[in-house]
Amino acid sequence: KTVSVEKTILETVSSKDGEQIPFLALCKVFEKIEATTKRLEITALIRDFLTQVMSIGQKQLAHTVMLCMAKIAPDHEGLELGIGESILIKSIASATGRQVARVKQDQHELGDLGTVVMRGKSNQRTMFKPKPLTVSKVFTTFKEIAMTSGSSSIQKKSGLITGLLASCSDIEAKYLIRSLEGRLRIGLAESTVQTALAHASLIYETGSEDDLQGEDFQQASENLKQVLSEFPIYDRVIESIYEHGISDVANHCMLTPTLPVKPMLAKIEKAAGDILRRFEGRPFTCEYKYDGERSQIHYVREADGSEQCVIFSRNAENNTGKYPDIARAVKEFAKKDVMSFILDCEAVAWDLETGKIRSFQTLSSRKKKVEDESEIKIGVCCFVFDLLYLNGEPLIRHPLRKRRDLLRENFVPVANKFQFAISKDLIEVEDIQEFLEQSVVDNCEGLMIKTLDGDMSSYEPSKRSMNWLKLKKDYVDGLGDSLDLVVIGAYYGKGKRVGAYGAYLLACYDPDREEYQTICKIGTGFSDADLESHKTQLDQNKIEQPKPYFAVADKTKPDIWFEPTQVWEVKAADLSLSPIYQAAFGEIDANKGVSLRFPRFIRVRDDKSPEMATTSSQVAEMYESQKINH
Numbered sequence: 001k002t003v004s005v006e007k008t009i010l011e012t013v014s015s016k017d018g019e020q021i022p023f024l025a026l027c028k029v030f031e032k033i034e035a036t037t038k039r040l041e042i043t044a045l046i047r048d049f050l051t052q053v054m055s056i057g058q059k060q061l062a063h064t065v066m067l068c069m070a071k072i073a074p075d076h077e078g079l080e081l082g083i084g085e086s087i088l089i090k091s092i093a094s095a096t097g098r099q100v101a102r103v104k105q106d107q108h109e110l111g112d113l114g115t116v117v118m119r120g121k122s123n124q125r126t127m128f129k130p131k132p133l134t135v136s137k138v139f140t141t142f143k144e145i146a147m148t149s150g151s152s153s154i155q156k157k158s159g160l161i162t163g164l165l166a167s168c169s170d171i172e173a174k175y176l177i178r179s180l181e182g183r184l185r186i187g188l189a190e191s192t193v194q195t196a197l198a199h200a201s202l203i204y205e206t207g208s209e210d211d212l213q214g215e216d217f218q219q220a221s222e223n224l225k226q227v228l229s230e231f232p233i234y235d236r237v238i239e240s241i242y243e244h245g246i247s248d249v250a251n252h253c254m255l256t257p258t259l260p261v262k263p264m265l266a267k268i269e270k271a272a273g274d275i276l277r278r279f280e281g282r283p284f285t286c287e288y289k290y291d292g293e294r295s296q297i298h299y300v301r302e303a304d305g306s307e308q309c310v311i312f313s314r315n316a317e318n319n320t321g322k323y324p325d326i327a328r329a330v331k332e333f334a335k336k337d338v339m340s341f342i343l344d345c346e347a348v349a350w351d352l353e354t355g356k357i358r359s360f361q362t363l364s365s366r367k368k369k370v371e372d373e374s375e376i377k378i379g380v381c382c383f384v385f386d387l388l389y390l391n392g393e394p395l396i397r398h399p400l401r402k403r404r405d406l407l408r409e410n411f412v413p414v415a416n417k418f419q420f421a422i423s424k425d426l427i428e429v430e431d432i433q434e435f436l437e438q439s440v441v442d443n444c445e446g447l448m449i450k451t452l453d454g455d456m457s458s459y460e461p462s463k464r465s466m467n468w469l470k471l472k473k474d475y476v477d478g479l480g481d482s483l484d485l486v487v488i489g490a491y492y493g494k495g496k497r498v499g500a501y502g503a504y505l506l507a508c509y510d511p512d513r514e515e516y517q518t519i520c521k522i523g524t525g526f527s528d529a530d531l532e533s534h535k536t537q538l539d540q541n542k543i544e545q546p547k548p549y550f551a552v553a554d555k556t557k558p559d560i561w562f563e564p565t566q567v568w569e570v571k572a573a574d575l576s577l578s579p580i581y582q583a584a585f586g587e588i589d590a591n592k593g594v595s596l597r598f599p600r601f602i603r604v605r606d607d608k609s610p611e612m613a614t615t616s617s618q619v620a621e622m623y624e625s626q627k628i629n630h
């Protein structure tokens with residue numbers, strides 16, 4: 001057993017909607033979480049709070065859980081907070097009765113906009129004590145803010161934010177503002193909230209934690225994480241927990257076409273020879289690793305003939321608007337009697353004339369939203385490598401061999417639109433090596449090597465699994481993997497680059513500390529066209545101050561700061577220790593971070609959000625593995 005919060009923290013307030021949770025109670029938990037870095041303590045704090053909320057009601061629990069993650073809807077609905085800085089500053093000015101310039105000045109001094117409101121409010125005299133905020137009021141107002149669109153949306157949003165700020169106390173203001181910015185930055189990761197919710201549900205169900213063992217908690221947490229990676233809708237899962245109990249929720253919230261599954265990912269393998277050792281005699285298949293965009297295609301046809309097709313990106317974003325041609329052709333790919341399915345595939349740019357794969361860069365020039373198919377300039381072909389659901393039945397727990405057989409039995413390739421991923425079930429190292437060479441000749445990145453039989457070949461949503469290995473030509477040649485890094489700043493150009501930026505400041509992401517840590521300056525690999533388009537795009541996200549969640553040393557301060565929005569794929573000669581750069585600082589050397597030597601821009605990764613960038617622990621791993629290889 002770990003720490004427990006005092007039970008009095010949650011004194012509910014009554015309102016016409018029944019018992020309500022004061023937002024202040026939740027903020028007090030946030031404050032305690034922020035004051036510690038111990039993961040067990042954080043989990044216990046949030047678990048104890050959620051256990052108390054469970055007895056109040058399902059809706060309150062769902063709203064609390066969402067606010068713990070600063071979310072207002074499942075990711076695939078595309079409804080996010082992340083309100084722009086200028087709207088927040090304007091709202092703070094009107095809620096605290098100060099000039100915008102004064103708020104900006106405080107921001108400059110204090111860094112964090114939440115702290116700016118706290119200062120503003122403590123100097124403010126109010127005539128009436130406002131009604132306390134409740135968790136549900138905050139959640140529903142956040143949702144309203146995010147859904148506001150149209151001509152006077154800025155005014156409306158700002159009005160709603162000012163209303164919330166006017167009703168809140170000091171610490172509430174701090175977490176309100178951070179939530180509106182899109183992240184709480186208290187070190188509360190989504191996976192910790194999931195663990196806490198599982199534990200709280202188990203305690204609620206059992207009535208006491210005295211009869212529960214460590215493994216009961218672990219099992220509950222694993223179950224819930226699995227459920228949420230297959231059925232990512234918190235309020236529906238919570239409803240099911242109340243109805244069926246945490247141990248049975250997996251039987252009620254299953255893989256469903258039109259809801260995105262968190263994709264399975266692969267581990268790096270450096271040499272064809274190591275694969276045999278890694279799989280210890282288990283049969284495996286080698287597939288081409290196509291270089292395009294991960295696409296999860298969902299299709300359902302109802303008995304009345306109505307049909308629906310949704311295409312999700314690797315990031316669970318709805319990409320159907322980008323691929324209307326694929327959504328239309330998928331019916332031809334499926335045999336007539338197939339009623340529903342989920343396919344996992346890679347969409348690549350395709351040359352109709354030569355029947356060959358085109359580069360990833362070509363694919364990125366396809367428009368994000370196509371109004372009419374006649375606008376499509378870049379043809380796309382989907383290479384399908386997995387079948388996760390077929391005719392009402394989830395297949396992810398079946399071995400890959402069975403899923404592959406079902407794929408081949410129920411679908412027929414469509415010229416220039418749908419193909420099965422090219423694969424060979426090989427045994428000899430020389431054959432794998434040869435197939436790898438061939439994949440590169442055929443414009444692929446290398447191979448994906450996957451176990452075929454038994455439990456260890458099931459589809460593992462959201463896992464970077466040892467049962468999927470990626471073997472790229474570059475690793476074999478000793479060039480190492482690329483990194484996906486976030487652009488957080490820029491330096492003015494000199495000489496030829498006057499007018500454009502001369503170099504950019506890049507960062508990796510640390511999900512535990514929720515911060516972006518600088519890793520290198522980059523000025524190489526850009527074409528003139530790149531330089532121009534980067535400037536135009538990034539300039540839309542300029543910010544006046546670095547975010548409090550940027551870890552940057554003074555010596556690398558850029559001329560311009562950017563909101564973290566763009567992810568760039570970058571290659572480097574190698575990784576080295578640095579006293580200035582902050583990536584994985586202290587992990588390898590107490591006083592040093594890791595930086596990249598001779599970084600080179602490869603491409604923009606539109607399919608990754610900043611939080612999906614290479615993490616600081618991956619950077620540390622890459623640094624360590626390079627020491628072994630040299």
Ligand code: ATP
Pocket residue numbers: 263264265266267287288289290291292293294314346385421448470
């Ligand atoms: P990378 O930069 O190498 O694409 P990543 O982090 O996006 O890395 P990985 O797990 O490293 O993802 O590699 C798997 C990716 O490769 C998948 O997300 C998918 O987009 C792509 N891919 C291409 N061909 C295949 C295939 N045959 N099987 C599985 N994934 C494939």
